[in-house]
Amino acid sequence: MFSFTVPLGKLVRAVSRLRGGGSALPGLVVEKIDPGFMQRTLSSLPHGVAVVSGTNGKTTTTKMVVELLESQGLKVFTNRTGSNFTRGVAAALLGEVDWRGRLDADVAVLELDEAHAVHFVNKVPPRYCLLLNVLRDQLDRFGEIDTTALLLQRIAERTTGTVVLNREDPRVARIAGAIKGPEVLYFGLDESLRSTFPNDDDMRAAAPGISAQGELPAVEAADVVLRRVGADDADFEFDGTLVTTHMKLRGVYNIFNAAAALVLARSITGASGRPGDAAKLVKALSEVAPAFGRGESLTVDGQPLELVLVKNPSGFRLGLKSFPAKGYASMIAINDNYADGRDMSWLWDVEFESLREDGVEVLTGVRAYDMALRLQYDDVRFGSVDTDIPAALTEFIRGSAGKPKRVFCTYTAMLAIRRELSKITTVEVVS
Amino acid sequence: MTPAEDTAQHASKGTIRVLQLYPRDMNIYGDWGNSLVLRQRLLWHGYTPDLLEYNVGDDFPEDVDIIVGGGGQDSGQLVIQDDLQARGDQLRGMAEDGTPMLVICGLYQLFGKFFKTKAGPVIPGIGILDVETVGTDERLIGNVALTSPEFGEILGYENHSGQTSLGPGVEPLGTVSKGAGNNSKDGHEGARHRNVVASYLHGSLLPKNPAIADFLIRTAVERKYGTFVPGAPDDGFARLAREHAARRPR
Numbered sequence: 001m002f003s004f005t006v007p008l009g010k011l012v013r014a015v016s017r018l019r020g021g022g023s024a025l026p027g028l029v030v031e032k033i034d035p036g037f038m039q040r041t042l043s044s045l046p047h048g049v050a051v052v053s054g055t056n057g058k059t060t061t062t063k064m065v066v067e068l069l070e071s072q073g074l075k076v077f078t079n080r081t082g083s084n085f086t087r088g089v090a091a092a093l094l095g096e097v098d099w100r101g102r103l104d105a106d107v108a109v110l111e112l113d114e115a116h117a118v119h120f121v122n123k124v125p126p127r128y129c130l131l132l133n134v135l136r137d138q139l140d141r142f143g144e145i146d147t148t149a150l151l152l153q154r155i156a157e158r159t160t161g162t163v164v165l166n167r168e169d170p171r172v173a174r175i176a177g178a179i180k181g182p183e184v185l186y187f188g189l190d191e192s193l194r195s196t197f198p199n200d201d202d203m204r205a206a207a208p209g210i211s212a213q214g215e216l217p218a219v220e221a222a223d224v225v226l227r228r229v230g231a232d233d234a235d236f237e238f239d240g241t242l243v244t245t246h247m248k249l250r251g252v253y254n255i256f257n258a259a260a261a262l263v264l265a266r267s268i269t270g271a272s273g274r275p276g277d278a279a280k281l282v283k284a285l286s287e288v289a290p291a292f293g294r295g296e297s298l299t300v301d302g303q304p305l306e307l308v309l310v311k312n313p314s315g316f317r318l319g320l321k322s323f324p325a326k327g328y329a330s331m332i333a334i335n336d337n338y339a340d341g342r343d344m345s346w347l348w349d350v351e352f353e354s355l356r357e358d359g360v361e362v363l364t365g366v367r368a369y370d371m372a373l374r375l376q377y378d379d380v381r382f383g384s385v386d387t388d389i390p391a392a393l394t395e396f397i398r399g400s401a402g403k404p405k406r407v408f409c410t411y412t413a414m415l416a417i418r419r420e421l422s423k424i425t426t427v428e429v430v431s
Numbered sequence: 432m433t434p435a436e437d438t439a440q441h442a443s444k445g446t447i448r449v450l451q452l453y454p455r456d457m458n459i460y461g462d463w464g465n466s467l468v469l470r471q472r473l474l475w476h477g478y479t480p481d482l483l484e485y486n487v488g489d490d491f492p493e494d495v496d497i498i499v500g501g502g503g504q505d506s507g508q509l510v511i512q513d514d515l516q517a518r519g520d521q522l523r524g525m526a527e528d529g530t531p532m533l534v535i536c537g538l539y540q541l542f543g544k545f546f547k548t549k550a551g552p553v554i555p556g557i558g559i560l561d562v563e564t565v566g567t568d569e570r571l572i573g574n575v576a577l578t579s580p581e582f583g584e585i586l587g588y589e590n591h592s593g594q595t596s597l598g599p600g601v602e603p604l605g606t607v608s609k610g611a612g613n614n615s616k617d618g619h620e621g622a623r624h625r626n627v628v629a630s631y632l633h634g635s636l637l638p639k640n641p642a643i644a645d646f647l648i649r650t651a652v653e654r655k656y657g658t659f660v661p662g663a664p665d666d667g668f669a670r671l672a673r674e675h676a677a678r679r680p681r
C-alpha cells in the first residue's frame with residue numbers, strides 16, 4: 001500500500017525544522033491525515049513496543065534500557081526528551097522511517113508522561129511496560145496521586161506481554177492485582193535500602209518526631225534486586241547471583257532505576273529465545289551516563305558543577321540525600337512555570353536540615369523568595385537571593401571559586417542554567 | 432536544638448500545645464508547612480511550642496491550644512470519616528469554646544455539614560461550620576489572591592473539585608480577586624466562625640500569610656495566659672515572597 005503520509009509528514013517536518021518550530025507539529029499533521037500511521041509502523045517491529053512511565057526517573061531509565069538493548073545488538077527506536085507525548089512519538093517516527101514508511105528497528109522504547117501514555121496505549125497496545133513510581137508531582141495537572149496511579153494501571157491493562165513493576169511503591173505494586181493477561185515482573189530493593197526511599201505515604205512518618213508507619217507491602221520475589229549502593233559501585237542480584245558493578249550514575253534513585261532497566265532489558269532479550277548476555281548487560285549498565293540534569297556533572301573553572309533536577313518533594317529529598325552537601329557550594333533555583341508545577345506547597349514537604357551546616361550560597365528562580373522563606377523556617381543560612389537566573393549563576397560561580405558546586409533546580413530553571421553554562425563550558429546539546 | 436529553641440528554653444513565656452489532626456491521612460500539599468510555621472513563630476514570639484498529633488484510633492491529647500488540619504485525597508477522607516464523627520462532639524465543643532483552629536481543604540470540607548462526593552456517597556461532616564460541599568467534574572486549580580477584612584491580602588494556591596457554599600452561620604474568609612475560591616460562582620474563599628479559620632488554600636497558607644499564623648497564636652496565648660506579648664519575627668522574606676507570588680499568573 002502506498003500512502004502519502006510519510007512524504008507529506010517528512011515535508012512538514014523539514015519545513016517546521018527550517019522555521020525553528022517545535023517537534024510536535026509534523027506529528028500533529030500525520031495524526032490528522034493518517035491516524036493509523038503510528039500504530040501500523042510500530043506494530044511491524046519484531047520485539048514490539050515498550051513504554052516507560054511513572055513520576056520520577058523516566059528519562060534516565062529509558063536511556064538505560066536503550067543502551068542495555070543496544071549492548072545486545074538490538075536496533076532501538078526511542079523518543080528524545082521533550083517529546084514524551086503521542087505527537088512527539090509520531091514526529092520522532094517520521095524522522096526515522098524511510099520514504100516508504102518502514103522503520104529500521106527491532107524494538108521501540110518510549111518514555112511517556114502518565115496521561116499521554118494512556119492516550120498512546122489506546123492507539124498502540126505495547127508489548128512491554130515499565131512503571132517506575134507514583135509520587136506527588138504536578139498534582140495541579142493530574143489532580144491526585146490515586147488518579148495518577150489509575151493512569152499507570154490503564155497502561156498495564158493495555159500491555160500484551162510483560163508488565164514490570166516497582167515492588168517497593170505500594171501504588172505501583174498494587175497494579176499487579178488489577179491486571180489479568182500479562183506476565184508481571186518486579187524490580188526491588190534490599191530491605192536495608194528501603195528507608196532511603198520514602199514513598200509519599202511515609203513522607204510525614206520520616207519527619208522528625210513522628211512515629212513510623214510500619215506496614216510494608218508483602219514481599220514478592222523480584223527479578224532484579226538492588227542490594228547495595230556504594231560510592232561508585234552497586235550490587236544487583238538476579239538469577240540467584242550477586243553482581244557487583246562500577247556505576248557512572250550517581251544517586252541511589254538512579255541506581256534503583258537501573259534495576260528497573262535491567263528487568264525490562266532482560267525480559268525483551270529473553271523473549272527472543274536468546275536470553276541477554278548478563279555480563280554484557282552489566283557492563284553496559286556500568287557505562288550509562290546520567291541523562292541531562294539528572295546528576296550530570298559539568299566542569300566550570302576547573303571545578304565540577306553538578307545539576308540535580310528536583311521537581312517534587314520525594315525527588316528533592318532523595319536529591320539532598322544522594323548528593324550530600326559536605327564540601328560543596330550549593331545553589332537552589334526554583335521556577336513555577338507550567339512544566340515545573342505552579343503550586344509551591346511541595347517545598348514545605350522537604351526537610352532542609354541537611355543543608356544547615358554548610359548553608360546555601362545563592363537562591364534564584366521566579367520563586368527564589370519562596371525558597372528563602374522555606375530555608376528561614378528550617379534555620380538554614382543562605383547568601384544572596386536573586387530571581388534573575390543568569391545573574392545569580394554568575395554570582396554563584398564567582399563567589400564559590402575553587403570549590404565543587406551543586407545546583408538543585410526545577411525543570412525550566414535547569415534549562416535556563418544549561419543555556420547560560422553552554423556559553424562558558426561544554427554542555428551536551430539536547431534536541 | 433536550633434538557637435531559637437535554645438533561647439526559648441531559657442526564657443519561655445509559656446507553652447502552647449499545637450495538635451495536628453490526622454497528619455498521616457490528611458497531609459498533601461505541604462500541610463506540614465502550617466505546623467512548622469506555628470512551631471517556629473511560637474519560638475520567635477518567645478513561647479515554647481509543643482507539637483502533638485492525632486491519627487485515627489489515637490487517644491485524644493489533653494489541653495490542646497491550637498488545632499491544625501490539612502487536605503487529603505478522597506481516599507484519605509474515607510479513612511478518617513468514622514473516627515472524625517466519633518470526635519465530632521468534642522471538636523465542636525472546643526470550637527464553640529473559642530479554641531483557634533486552622534483547617535485546609537479536605538478537613539475544611541469535613542468540618543462542614545457534609546461532602547456529597549461526585550461518585551454519589553455523602554460523607555457526613557461534623558458541622559462546626561455552616562457549609563456544604565458538593566463534588567464536581569470541574570477542578571479549580573491555580574494561584575489565588577483574596578482580600579480579608581481581618582488579615583488583609585491573603586495569597587495561596589487552590590486545587591479542589593469539591594465546591595463549597597456558605598450558610599448564614601459563617602462568614603467567608605475573604606473575597607477573591609484572583610482564582611475561584613469556595614466555588615466557581617460566589618467569589619468567596621474559605622470560612623470563618625468563632626476562632627476557626629477554614630480555607631482551600633495551600634502554598635502552604637501560613638508561611639506567606641503570617642498575619643493568620645499570628646492570629647492563631649495570639650488567640651491561643653490570650654485564652655491560656657490572659658495577655659499575648661509578641662516577639663519580633665523577621666518577616667522580610669515573607670513580604671518578598673508575597674510580592675513575587677502576587678505577580679504570578681493564575
Ligand SMILES: [Zn+2]
Pocket residue numbers: 460502503535536537589590591631633
Ligand atoms: Zn486542597
